[in-house]
Amino acid sequence: MFDFIYWLLSYVIPFLAVLTVIVFVHEMGHYLVARWNGVAIQTFSVGFGRELFGWNDKHGTRWRISAVPLGGYVRFVGDMNAASTPDDEAIANASPELAPRLFANKNVWQRIAVVAAGPIANVILTFLILYALLLGYGRYTIPPVVGAVVAGSVAEAAGIEAGDVIVSVDGYAVRGFEDFQRLVATSPERPVSVLLERDGGTETIVLTPEATEVQDRFGNNQRIGRIGVSRDVAETDVTLYRPGPVEAVGMTFEEIRFIIQRTAAFLGDFFVGRGDIEQLGGPVKVAKVSGEVATLGIIALINLTALLSLNIGIFNLLPVPMLDGGHLMYYLVEAVRGRPLSMKVQETGFRFGFALVLALMVFTLFNDTLFAYLRTLS
Template sequence: MGSLPFYLNYIIPFLCILTVIVFVHEMGHYLVARWNGVAVDAFSIGFGPELLGWTDRRGTRWRVAAIPLGGYVKFTGDMNAASMPDPDVVDKYDAATASTLFVNKTVWQRMAIVVAGPAANVIFTFLILYVMLLGYGRFTLDPVVGDVLPESPAAAAGLEPGDRFLTVDGYEIRGFEDVQRIISTAPNREVSVIVERGGAIQSLSLVPETETTTTRFGRELKLGRIGVSRDVGENDVVLYRPGPVEAIGMTFEEIWFIVDRTLAFLGDIFLGRADLDQVAGPVGMAQVSGEVATLGLLALVNLAALLSLNIGIINLFPVPMLDGGHLMYYLYEAVRGRPLSQRVQEIGYRIGFALVCTLMVFTLVNDLV
């Protein structure tokens, strides 16, 4: 694929992934809105001028737009895709139509519709990871320490060859690969470790140091390391296939791990401990998508699952314009018994829009630099 044009190498895989994720997210909003009797004017993949579309028998316009970097569901009576009610129009509907307006539904119904988008992303991720785990299993390596590098965080903490990892940072360890991925996502952050040594249980704590490594695609990553290795023999790596019930628990653990590490990284950004070079925007995501696409369809599907979960998480942040911002307004309404004034909501949306735009510009510049 290296000889193909840039848009084939990177843009097309990225847009395919993004389109699927956006469709899943907006379909969550749409389905729960329909179940609650809300009239929908438009279901759009992308923004801007319409490229193609059709209108269903319920009057919903299904459209694909020219700018494929998101999407929206526009409810009847809203002035825009951000679900801001249009005060000049809402009062003019007849009683039958007024009962189908999003703004006239109970606060709990509106909250359910808002949560449905991120929830759909989480469900989508769960189904992909669960099916892949059942269908392909996972390769695993016995979680026993082989060597400990001198003057490493592991040596300073007292880890010894032959120690068997039981938990790391609170996560159950099934294989040495679990240790590697947990440690790699915790640079410069204190980590608790429980090992078995000679039949006894030992509790240790250590702080992984940061190591810069280069991927096969030339991308630099800054990962945590503690200085332990595992000798791998010919028959040491085994394929483990969980049963359908066990796979459910393992998939939930995987989802929680991704959520936990995402929130931890975002927390490090706000505390000034994270390396902002590791923050990717649309260009960086396109590059990663193109690189992963060279590894095959399964790798691309796995990336789609991870991005879907992260988009679901980010959408729940209490920022006006995002789903979490809507939830914040509706929680206020549920507690106080009345909604925030239209003026306050509009100011909030403007602030949220400015924050989102600032973040997009920052990540874009970060990608290009």
């Protein structure tokens, strides 16, 4: 019993808290833009399944908390289900007063705005969290100066020397040595361009970090890039840097760009044979990571929320039917053609998208559980 309570408090509750915030913000994006465009909204649900409790607002929308706290949805009047599949019969039989308020009857640009609002809301949440943390807490940093170069390493072969000052990596500004380490670590076996200062001049060096397996503080295996440089840190080297409100905006946008670019590069590795499926994670792994991060404190959990919110927002923009990106793809085609794709084509796409998303969920579930267990035995 004690073990179950510990598991519940350590993993399940942090995971559900993070997921609920992310999904609520995503669906609120859809809801607000739909409301601004005069769309009749039937239901706003946090969770799926049977309603635990709820209420109706003055606009006729049913707000509900449902039994299965793994997501949520906004359902418009005239939708057949929570996936926003149009109910042709309900749309055809709508009253003259209701018909103009149906989502299916809005112009294509209004529908694009409503669908895009969910992922955009996730990106905005990420920006607000990262910006607030940067302003409120600043960041500890050490000078981006190379202390030593390991003999026979990638760095030595590329020509990096002790005393070099790192200016940027792949166009990302390096404000501290920790930035340099992170930019290299997130590029295993991928070429990176390093701009450095030496003897009053600048030099650009292109090198490819070696892929190395390491364990984090929780015992999880991580595949990172290393080039063979180090820096001895004295207590006086560590400083707390607090950017101003304007500078923090640029730094936050740069951080978001970094996360998106590195995530895309990580996924791209699988198409060129560099990917490691052990690094892929589904709900079980996210729950595990959420519990582990929660042990580091509320700030670490909030930071994880920002990271997951951005990734979920970007994932939803993939042009796969069943995701927001699939809907946007259909609507953009409609905007170009001047008329929507046939229902047969759309239904075929949704079936394909459903099968693809389901296959991905099953794969990540097995990768998180069965495959992970088998790897521990090998």
